[in-house]
Amino acid sequence: MRGQHDHVGFRRCSDRRHATNASRVYGGRIRSSALGSAAASGGRCDRARGSRYNGIRSNRVEMSMTLDSVGIIGGCGHAGLPLGLSLAKAGHDVTLYDIDKRALAMLAEGRMPFQELGAEDVLARHLGKNLHVSNVPSVLTNKDVVVCIVGTPIDEYLNPQVQRLLSLVDELATHLNDQQLFVLRSTLYPGATARVHEQLSRVLPGIDVAFCPERIVQGNGLAEIGSLPQIVSGMTDSALVRARRLFESICKTVIELTPMEAELGKLFCNAWRYIAFGVANQFYSVCAENDIDYYRVRRAIVQDYPRMAGLPLAGFAAGPCLFKDTMQLSAFFPNDFPLGQSAMLVNEQMPRTVIRQLMRHTDIKNKTVGILGMAFKGDSDDVRDSLAFKLRKLLIVEGARPLCTDPFVQLPWLERLDEVLSEADLLVIAAPHQCYAELKPRQPIVDVWNLLRLGGLLQSGAPAEASSGRDSPAHRTGRK
Numbered sequence: 001m002r003g004q005h006d007h008v009g010f011r012r013c014s015d016r017r018h019a020t021n022a023s024r025v026y027g028g029r030i031r032s033s034a035l036g037s038a039a040a041s042g043g044r045c046d047r048a049r050g051s052r053y054n055g056i057r058s059n060r061v062e063m064s065m066t067l068d069s070v071g072i073i074g075g076c077g078h079a080g081l082p083l084g085l086s087l088a089k090a091g092h093d094v095t096l097y098d099i100d101k102r103a104l105a106m107l108a109e110g111r112m113p114f115q116e117l118g119a120e121d122v123l124a125r126h127l128g129k130n131l132h133v134s135n136v137p138s139v140l141t142n143k144d145v146v147v148c149i150v151g152t153p154i155d156e157y158l159n160p161q162v163q164r165l166l167s168l169v170d171e172l173a174t175h176l177n178d179q180q181l182f183v184l185r186s187t188l189y190p191g192a193t194a195r196v197h198e199q200l201s202r203v204l205p206g207i208d209v210a211f212c213p214e215r216i217v218q219g220n221g222l223a224e225i226g227s228l229p230q231i232v233s234g235m236t237d238s239a240l241v242r243a244r245r246l247f248e249s250i251c252k253t254v255i256e257l258t259p260m261e262a263e264l265g266k267l268f269c270n271a272w273r274y275i276a277f278g279v280a281n282q283f284y285s286v287c288a289e290n291d292i293d294y295y296r297v298r299r300a301i302v303q304d305y306p307r308m309a310g311l312p313l314a315g316f317a318a319g320p321c322l323f324k325d326t327m328q329l330s331a332f333f334p335n336d337f338p339l340g341q342s343a344m345l346v347n348e349q350m351p352r353t354v355i356r357q358l359m360r361h362t363d364i365k366n367k368t369v370g371i372l373g374m375a376f377k378g379d380s381d382d383v384r385d386s387l388a389f390k391l392r393k394l395l396i397v398e399g400a401r402p403l404c405t406d407p408f409v410q411l412p413w414l415e416r417l418d419e420v421l422s423e424a425d426l427l428v429i430a431a432p433h434q435c436y437a438e439l440k441p442r443q444p445i446v447d448v449w450n451l452l453r454l455g456g457l458l459q460s461g462a463p464a465e466a467s468s469g470r471d472s473p474a475h476r477t478g479r480k
């Protein structure tokens with residue numbers, strides 16, 4: 001496999017030599033003296049290794065930025081890969097370590113395993129130079145920094161599965177070394193960073209552990225990593241200094257928190273969005289039950305009224321992050337988080353709300369219902385935790401025959417759009433792909449997202465003039 005080897009002869013820039021006062025457990029914001037020592041160290045590391053980056057040095061290198069060799073556990077994932085590409089673009093030597101053989105093989109051929117804006121160009125420029133892929137954990141051993149960004153799911157009872165992360169860390173510890181910075185980047189249950197630090201320190205005393213959460217929107221990670229502020233935290237002063245330095249090489253702004261604050265902060269970001277979508281979906285349901293068009297009301301109340309500007313569109317709020325992170329927060333606050341739990345009930349109820357809209361119009365038993373879009377958000381190929389699948393199941397329970405289509409998703413049972421449009425008695429837009437925006441279906445349709453600009457009520461087909469204003473595409477596709 002191309003690019004599968006590691007750069008074994010690569011000369012390590014031992015950051016720990018430069019991060020003085022290193023081993024104190026970090027209990028608050030770092031003092032400026034420690035940051036000063038990190039800044040001073042940057043130049044020394046650069047000079048030590050500058051010549052190794054001939055041809056791939058970015059402006060950042062010339063600006064005396066320290067370049068690390070970085071291994072990324074979960075490097076082929078939706079969050080790990082954009083990070084790896086960003087670091088490679090900045091000149092770091094990056095190895096993407098993953099167990100997903102399909103994704104590894106695609107990357108080794110210069111193909112992206114999923115949609116990510118601008119990623120293929122960066123991949124083409126860096127693959128085999130300072131970007132490598134591997135399924136061999138020993139590639140992590142001689143890295144300056146190891147980033148861990150695997151999924152951190154909840155179980156079937158909505159409990160966080162911290163043990164999975166701890167087991168993975170345990171399994172990989174023999175491939176790490178005590179001079180490394182170990183960066184956790186997945187969304188974590190509060191306290192998980194401390195647990196990982198404790199566990200690693202037992203076998204690798206002195207290893208630096210940091211938590212620097214990913215906050216990108218899926219599909220546009222490359223742009224967002226560079227433009228969004230990066231929260232960094234470390235279990236020790238030296239971990240914080242090293243994490244700050246790593247992310248300063250790719251991010252515009254770096255903000256420090258303690259690990260626990262950072263863990264909660266990341267969960268707050270996702271729970272906030274999930275609750276906001278829950279509010280919109282609750283309003284939508286109130287309207288739909290009363291034959292009122294949510295989008296007419298929404299348009300009126302947000303127009304020139306900044307205090308309502310944050311009211312989202314309704315839609316299938318799903319995906320691999322928002323639901324599970326709201327539930328992690330709930331578990332942390334021992335299941336006493338009614339706002340989050342209510343948002344979950346409302347959001348997860350949306351497929352049922354749509355079915356009720358259809359049923360108010362007609363008996364759906366034995367009817368063919370076309371589901372347009374199976375991804376969890378617009379113009380994405382990602383079906384993880386998509387509510388379109390729940391809609392499909394509920395339709396079957398009601399005796400209807402769902403016919404599903406999605407231009408971005410490959411599944412053997414999906415139909416072509418023209419077939420669905422020709423066969424279906426009823427339609428539902430389940431993912432707001434822009435390619436559906438100009439459809440003029442003959443059958444009744446429910447369009448929760450108002451993609452067709454006909455409003456949130458069931459449309460009886462052969463649409464007349466648009467009744468509701470067009471909402472911004474960013475509002476539509478921004479869920480994750």
Ligand SMILES: NC(=O)c1ccc[n+]([C@@H]2O[C@H](COP(=O)([O-])OP(=O)(O)OC[C@H]3O[C@@H](n4cnc5c(N)ncnc54)[C@H](O)[C@@H]3O)[C@@H](O)[C@H]2O)c1
Pocket residue numbers: 073074075076077078079080097098099100103149150151152168185186187188214215216217218219320321480
């Ligand atoms: N997807 C996003 O845009 C996004 C944004 C912010 C935060 N996050 C967080 O990032 C984390 C990862 O999410 P994701 O969407 O990238 O998930 P993902 O499933 O796309 O990626 C995880 C990767 O880890 C790999 N992996 C799993 N077990 C492994 C192992 N034992 N060794 C090596 N590799 C292994 C998988 O093969 C996969 O490629 C989650 O905690 C998520 O909440 C994701």
